[in-house]
Amino acid sequence: MASDWHLVLDPDGTVVASLGGAPAEWIDSRVIDRRDVPAELRNAALLITNHLVTAGLSAASRTLTLEGGQVVHLVALDAIPLRRRPTDLRVLLPHTLEVVKDQARAVDVSVRILFDSSVPQIVSVDAEKLAWVVVALAGNALRYVRSGSRLMPGGTITVHAAYDHATNEVVIEVKDDGPGIPSETLARLFRRTPSEQHRGGLGLALVQDILVAHGGGVEVRTSTDVFEHGTTIRLSLPTAVPRE
16 A cells, blocks of 8 residues: 655745655646646645745645545644754654665664663654654665665664753764765755755755754764765754753
């Protein structure tokens, strides 16, 4: 059974992120301009983006079922509204990453989820947006790590949650042992200019926006060394739930 598609649009209808198997080539392009997008989906995208702009909203959404039965959830954002609620990361992250683990298993890539004992039991976050961030980063890493073969296992993606006592922040790191990000690409990683030539673009800009809206931030560490290559994206989140 196919999973639902989730598409995040900016106010002009450009796809900034996708989940659930929606075509990756749609990212960084306007839905309404693509001829390979079903007409009912193009019309829905036009309606919600127009409503977003004309009504002065920060977000608008719509769910539709395409002719073939595919369910599509569209969200258009002009800003990043948050709906915080008490959330257990030990439940959220494993559940969220199941879709990535399934995809990774198909190419013999390992996905590990680790929690330090110091991670607070409950944090106050927008669970849906944080889930999207982690899946987007892990899914992006999956594009770059080595796929397995009969002679050699594939690469590894690790999602590690910890607590930073110095800053009173929960830290989630998404690590991969891929080839690393060249310095010239790293310099433009969070730019919003659409491009098929570099890792990042509008999707990572949205990741950064979501973390900043939470009062946190994003840091990227990477190495292209032949023996010590890989990338770590570090997400920091203030612990908004008081500790006893």
